[in-house]
Amino acid sequence: MTSDWQTVHRERRALAEDLASLSTQEWATASLCEGWDVHDVVAHLTGSARTTRRRFWLSLIRAGFSFDRANAREVAAERAPTPAETLLRFESTITSTTAPPGPLITRLIEIVVHGEDIRRPLGLRRPATPLELRDTLAYVAQDRLSGGKKRLNGLRLAATDGGFTVGSGQTVQGPALSLLLAASGRTAALQDLRGPGLALLQGRLGA
CATH class of the missing domain: 1.20.120.450 (dinb family like domain)
Known part of the structure; x- marks a missing residue:
């Protein structure tokens, strides 16, 4: 979408x-x-x-x-x-x-x-519509200006609540919103994620 x-x-x-x-x-x-x-x-x-x-x-x-x-x-x-x-x-x-x-x-x-x-x-929560975040993740993954491309190079993001993936490589999975936050450099979202590529992403975020 x-x-x-x-x-x-x-x-x-x-x-x-x-x-x-x-x-x-x-x-x-x-x-x-x-x-x-x-x-x-x-x-x-x-x-x-x-x-x-x-x-x-x-x-x-x-x-x-x-x-x-x-x-x-x-x-x-x-x-x-x-x-x-x-x-x-x-x-x-x-x-x-x-x-x-x-x-x-x-x-x-x-x-x-x-x-x-x-x-x-x-401690506030607003559930985002996962499929609405698919294109945002794809954009950030290719965006050099925000640093998204560098953070996500060689990683495959899998949205557990959206049934879609972005990128290729070692998998990092979790809620689409948390994936977007981590892709945007927010270390607070890492606690929601898992997968073989998580350690690489943590290192790139300095976590």
Whole structure:
């Protein structure tokens, strides 16, 4: 199933609903994104959903072509003084179809992965539809920019809840969502995985 904006909007809406139930202390919880708390990740998602191609390139140029500096500026700009205000900003982007350069499937990868960056440290769960993640895994496995291709080279990912595989080589199996998170560099998802290729993947993630 190929990503479309309706799917992206559904995932944004589901995350907004989860965020609405959080306390101020929970917004300050460290996310799976190193150096960012929940509040920072929501600010990043808001900025990304507002970023046009032109704005993306201008921001990157001003940051000296450093993605880290560009992201830090984006978070600072979109992080409001209170979580409630930041949530309102995020909610205003739920149905946005504005996007930085890249195929549409990267929008689905972003909201699903960052959604889990927020939910997992808080003990929240949102079951993803496994077949909707098949194309996201295939994309990440070939993506040099995100490091996915390097992480997954020589590995065969088998989704135990989706009945599909991606790649070839030593097998790593587990839930499709956990496979996507590990493919995106999240070591927290490794505990859900198993198979002869797991040790290789753990080594590549520095776990």
